[in-house]
Amino acid sequence: MKYSLASLFAGLIFGFGLIVSGMANPEKVLGFLDIAGLWDPSLAFVMGGAIIVGLGAFAVARRRTLSFLGFNIKIPSHTHIDKRLVIGSLMFGVGWGIAGFCPGPGIVALGAGEIKAAVFVASMVAGMVIFELIERNRAKA
């Protein structure tokens, strides 16, 4: 229960952050990605602000094995840079550039009642299902 409440809280604050920063608006994200047009550097400031806070949080988390609510701290441990990481990220970037949506802003815009965001999120979930099916087939082979 505590765990889910903390998750709800984090999701809500995350959503507020995307709304305040303008990142729930794909046109603003595309303004950042359009470096050859009139460039809007705002997204870099969003990342910067988030990372400044994040650096502090991870510095604290690294010194602990349990969270403040007493749960195990699970920080990813793999460091291997492989084809999956790079190819997956390259694909993601193409999709991001087409519509200006990444997962978080897509979900927030859906919550704001945008039909087009609903289409994007539905396709994104479909893409995730396709990934799971491919993985399952690979595991069987």
Add this chain to the structure above:
Amino acid sequence: MIEIAWSNFTPWSALAGGILVGLAAASFLLLNGRIAGISGILGGLLTPLKGDIAWRVAFMLGLLGAPAVWLLAGDMPAIEINAGYPALIIAGLLVGVGTRYGSGCTSGHGVCGLSRLSLRSLVATLSFMATGFITVFVIRHMLGV
């Protein structure tokens, strides 16, 4: 030369929103001990494990509910979606498959990964930024859409 769109550039609200995103990731890490990666949290719901569902749904409800809660206090900033439906479908599929293959998106790799100085996340972030820039360049300046 890069020309800055001064009329669209919103450094203060971007920074403030970024700090909120950082606080969300920080509280998730320090309270629940987890990385706030949206694609991973959502993707995990597709192969549900016992005891691993409620918190994922709760996080998603937080994101989905943020605009409604926001409206209690003030107006929502405009959301302008210019991509057409076929483009949105293709974009969604690429983002869905790509983020799962690459084990993360702008939040997991971009915010959390860079915050913990992960080289893997830096490579991922540079990769999706690169194709993001290239894609917008091709669409807006070569195809002229």
